[in-house]
Amino acid sequence: xxxxxxxxxxxxxxxxxxxxxxxxxxxxxxxxxxxxxxxxxxxxxxxxxxxxxxxxxxxxxxxxxxxxxxxxxxxxxxxxxxxxxxxxxxxxxxxxxxxxxxxxxxxxxxxxxxxxxxxxxxxxxxxxxxxxxxxxxxxxxxxxxxxxxxxxxxxxxxxxxxxxxxxxxxxxxxxxxxxxxxxxxxxxxxxxxxxxxxxxxxxxxxxxxxxxxxxxxxxxxxxxxxxxxxxxxxxxxxxxxxxxxxxxxxxxxxxxxxxxxxxxxxxxxxxxxxxxxxxxxxxxxxxxxxxxxxxxxxxxxxxxxxxxxxxxxxxxxxxxxxxxxxxxxxxxxxxxxxxxxxxxxxxxxxxxxxxxxxxxx
Numbered sequence: 001x002x003x004x005x006x007x008x009x010x011x012x013x014x015x016x017x018x019x020x021x022x023x024x025x026x027x028x029x030x031x032x033x034x035x036x037x038x039x040x041x042x043x044x045x046x047x048x049x050x051x052x053x054x055x056x057x058x059x060x061x062x063x064x065x066x067x068x069x070x071x072x073x074x075x076x077x078x079x080x081x082x083x084x085x086x087x088x089x090x091x092x093x094x095x096x097x098x099x100x101x102x103x104x105x106x107x108x109x110x111x112x113x114x115x116x117x118x119x120x121x122x123x124x125x126x127x128x129x130x131x132x133x134x135x136x137x138x139x140x141x142x143x144x145x146x147x148x149x150x151x152x153x154x155x156x157x158x159x160x161x162x163x164x165x166x167x168x169x170x171x172x173x174x175x176x177x178x179x180x181x182x183x184x185x186x187x188x189x190x191x192x193x194x195x196x197x198x199x200x201x202x203x204x205x206x207x208x209x210x211x212x213x214x215x216x217x218x219x220x221x222x223x224x225x226x227x228x229x230x231x232x233x234x235x236x237x238x239x240x241x242x243x244x245x246x247x248x249x250x251x252x253x254x255x256x257x258x259x260x261x262x263x264x265x266x267x268x269x270x271x272x273x274x275x276x277x278x279x280x281x282x283x284x285x286x287x288x289x290x291x292x293x294x295x296x297x298x299x300x301x302x303x304x305x306x307x308x309x310x311x312x313x314x315x316x317x318x319x320x321x322x323x324x325x326x327x328x329x330x331x332x333x334x335x336x337x338x339x340x341x342x343x344x345x346x347x348x349x350x351x352x353x354x355x356x357x358x359x360x361x
Contacts, residue, residue, distance in 0.1 A: 027237050031247070032230075038247050041082035043094045045105075049134045053109030056131050058138065059085070059097050066100030069170055069360035070139040072132060073105040074159075076151035077123070078213055078259050081107050083252055084149065086340050090248070095349045101356070102139050106131045108257075116206040116261040120155065120270075121284045123263070128159045132167055143170035145356055146296075149339065150309065151267070153177020157317065158277070161293045162284060171359050173299045173352060176306050176335055178313040179291070179320075180278040181271045185310050186220055191272045198268050202261045210256030220307045245341060278316055291320035297359045298326040299352065301338065308335040325359065 049056040073093075075081035084105065085093040096103050106127065111118065132144055146169055148156030153174035160172055178184070190196065201208065218225040229250070236242040259267075276282040282289040300318055302311045311330070318328050331338060331348055338348060 024234075024237050028234055031233060031237070031243060035247070037251050038087065038244060040087060040248065040251060041085045042088055043085045043091055043097065048104075048138050049131065051127060051130065053111065053115065054127055055107045055109060056134055057105045057107060059093050059103045059105070063097055064100060065102040065139075067102065067357060067360055068141060069143050069145050069356075070102040070104060070135050070141050071096065071145045071147050071356065072135050073103065073147045073149070074128065074152040074156045075105070075108070075149050077108055077111075077257075077263060078151070078210060079256050080252065081105055081152075083336065083339060086252065087244075087248055090245070090340055090345060092339055092344075092349060092352075095345070096353060096356075099353055099357075101353070102141070104131075104135045104138075110257045111207050111260045113206055118260040119262045120158075120266045124155055124159050124162070125285060128155070129163060129167065132163075132169075136168070143168040143360075145171040145173065145360065147173045147175070148177055149175040150177060150335070154179065154271070154277070157291065157294070158282070158284065158289050160296060161289050161291050162287060164293050164295055169296045171297045171299070171356060172294065173301070173356065174314075174317070175301045176303050176309045176314065176338055177300075177317075178271070178309045180313050180316040181275040182278070183310065183312055184272060185307065187216075187272060190216065191268055193269075193273045196268070196273075198265060198273075202265045206261050207258035208261060208264045209258055213259060214253075214256055217308060249336070249340070278320065291317065292322050294321040295323055298323045299355050299359075300326070300328050301348075301352075302328065302330045303333040303335060303338040304330060305333060306335040306338070327355070 043059050045057040045059045046061050047055050048058050073081070073084060075084065085091045088094060093103050093105070108123070135144060146156050146160060148154070154177050156172065157174060157177065157179060160169055163169065205212070233243065233246050236246070270276045270282060277289065280288065280290055298318070298321055300314060302314045304311060315328060318326050329351065333344065333348070338344060
C-alpha cells in the first residue's frame with residue numbers, strides 16, 4: 001500500500017489568508033464534500049398495496065380530505081418519484097394534501113435483474129388498473145384523477161385510452177409527457193434505428209443502467225450539466241436557500257434506477273423510432289391504443305424550456321382526444337423546474353390544484 005503524506009497540502013491550505021474569499025472556498029469545499037445529504041420525501045405516507053417491487057402510497061392519511069375525487073400519481077420507470085415530494089415547502093404532494101386532496105402515488109421501485117423481461121404493457125395493464133381499483137376502494141370515491149409526469153404521463157395516456165370505458169376516470173393531468181415523437185430534438189438523431197444498436201444494448205445490459213440514460217440527458221447541454229453545476233453552486237455559495245435547492249436537485253438527479261430491459265426496448269422502438277402512439281399504431285396485448293378514446297377532462301402541461309420533452313411532442317394530444325373539456329397550459333420552465341422551486345410553488349402548484357378542484361365538483 002502506498003501512503004501519501006498530505007501534511008504539506010494541509011499546511012498550505014491553512015496558511016492561506018483568512019479573508020472572505022477563503023471563507024467562500026471553505027464553504028464550497030464543505031458543500032461538495034462534507035455536508036450531509038438533505039432528507040427528501042418527508043410528507044407522511046402509508047403503504048396500502050404492493051406488487052413485485054411496486055408500492056402504492058397514500059399521503060397524509062390523517063389529514064381531513066375535503067376533495068371527493070382522489071389523485072393517483074404515475075411517474076416514469078427511471079429516476080425516483082420523490083421529485084413530487086422533494087422537500088417541505090417544495091413538494092407538490094404536500095401542497096395538494098395540505099389543501100384537502102387525497103393523494104396516492106404508484107412507486108415502481110427499483111428493478112432487479114429478474115425484472116429485465118418486464119414490458120411496458122406489464123406496468124400499464126397489470127399494475128395501474130389494480131392501483132386505481134385500490135385507490136377507489138380505499139378512498140370510497142366513485143371517480144379518480146390520474147396525474148402523470150414525463151414518461152409516467154405517456155403511460156397514463158395509454159392506460160386512459162385503454163380503460164376510459166372500464167374505469168371511472170374523471171380527470172387526467174399530464175405534466176411534460178411526450179406523445180408525438182416525430183421531432184424529439186437531438187434524441188431523434190441519436191436514436192435513429194440505422195445507427196442506434198438498440199437490441200445490442202438491451203442484450204448486453206439486461207436492465208439498462210441509469211448512468212447510461214443520464215449521460216445521454218447530460219449531453220443535451222453538456223457545459224451546463226457538467227462545469228455549470230459547480231459554477232452554479234460557487235456563485236450562490238452565500239445563499240443558503242439556493243444551496244439547499246442545489247443539494248436537493250443533485251441528490252435526485254444522481255439517484256436514478258435501472259430501466260427494465262424489455263420496457264426500454266419498447267420505449268425506444270415503438271415511440272422514438274416508430275412513433276406509433278400518435279399515429280394510432282400502438283398495440284397493447286392485441287388491443288390498439290386510440291387516444292381518441294380519452295373523454296376525461298384533460299390538463300396537458302408544456303414547459304417551454306424543457307429540452308428532455310419538447311413542446312411539439314406534447315401539444316398534439318389535445319387534437320387527438322375526444323374530451324370536451326381540455327386545456328393546453330404552457331409555462332416558462334424546464335423539465336424539472338416545472339414541478340420544483342420557488343416559481344413552481346408560487347405559480348404552477350396553485351394553477352394545477354385549482355384546475356383539479358374545479359373539475360372534481
